[in-house]
Amino acid sequence: xxxxxxxxxxxxxxxxxxxxxxxxxxxxxxxxxxxxxxxxxxxxxxxxxxxxxxxxxxxxxxxxxxxxxxxxxxxxxxxxxxxxxxxxxxxxxxxxxxxxxxxxxxxxxxxxxxxx
Amino acid sequence: xxxxxxxxxxxxxxxxxxxxxxxxxxxxxxxxxxxxxxxxxxxxxxxxxxxxxxxxxxxxxxxxxxxxxxxxxxxxxxxxxxxxxxxxxxxxxxxxxxxxxxxxxxxxxxxxx
Numbered sequence: 316x317x318x319x320x321x322x323x324x325x326x327x328x329x330x331x332x333x334x335x336x337x338x339x340x341x342x343x344x345x346x347x348x349x350x351x352x353x354x355x356x357x358x359x360x361x362x363x364x365x366x367x368x369x370x371x372x373x374x375x376x377x378x379x380x381x382x383x384x385x386x387x388x389x390x391x392x393x394x395x396x397x398x399x400x401x402x403x404x405x406x407x408x409x410x411x412x413x414x415x416x417x418x419x420x421x422x423x424x425x426x427x428x429x430x431x
Numbered sequence: 432x433x434x435x436x437x438x439x440x441x442x443x444x445x446x447x448x449x450x451x452x453x454x455x456x457x458x459x460x461x462x463x464x465x466x467x468x469x470x471x472x473x474x475x476x477x478x479x480x481x482x483x484x485x486x487x488x489x490x491x492x493x494x495x496x497x498x499x500x501x502x503x504x505x506x507x508x509x510x511x512x513x514x515x516x517x518x519x520x521x522x523x524x525x526x527x528x529x530x531x532x533x534x535x536x537x538x539x540x541x542x543x544x
Contacts, residue, residue: 319473348530350532350533352535358519358537359537359538360521360523360535360538362532362533362534365530365532367530406473417462417525417527417528418464418476418479419464419466419474419476419523419533421466421473421474421475423471423472423473424471424472424473
């Protein structure tokens with residue numbers, strides 16, 4: 316079974332609009348972390364935001380916020396006021412504390428296209 | 432701080448050739464990882480290391496080998512390259528705790544023909 320599911324292969328948004336990228340996860344661990352990374356066309360992986368399973372508040376980093384709904388096992392990324400430079404692939408990832416090496420488990424990604 | 436560096440950036444291999452992808456980090460991270468990313472997909476873990484002298488397999492280790500003789504370096508060896516190993520390879524490093532982000536290198540784009 317997939318541990319990280321991103322159901323939106325592609326999303327389209329106009330500049331200055333907000334957009335939500337969906338992510339659901341599956342784990343039996345109580346302690347885990349959820350991450351979002353951005354991959355622009357140049358290929359590098361850019362860390363955006365982190366949410367810990369015990370964090371009570373939703374994480375925010377500038378225009379990025381993470382809508383964490385633990386009971387539903389969802390960790391959606393919200394980008395407010397989209398910019399043309401936000402066009403990229405976005406990956407949701409999970410890190411389980413009890414997993415050896417604590418490697419990231421990635422979803423398949425969502426391509427975001429921002430138009431003017 | 433250079434972060435995580437990888438060489439080479441691009442490489443074309445013929446079937447059956449071997450090569451080593453280099454990865455170095457200068458953040459004194461214990462944990463290092465190798466991932467591969469196939470077109471249109473997320474990253475999959477090949478191997479990881481929790482410290483010098485300690486390595487273990489990830490989800491897709493077949494056809495690869497690693498070593499970790501120092502904290503800084505974590506090379507990935509491809510033996511007998513196959514077309515299925517055409518991919519982008521990312522090295523990453525982090526501190527051990529689950530909340531610590533992983534820092535990624537710029538990637539190596541490998542084509543096997």
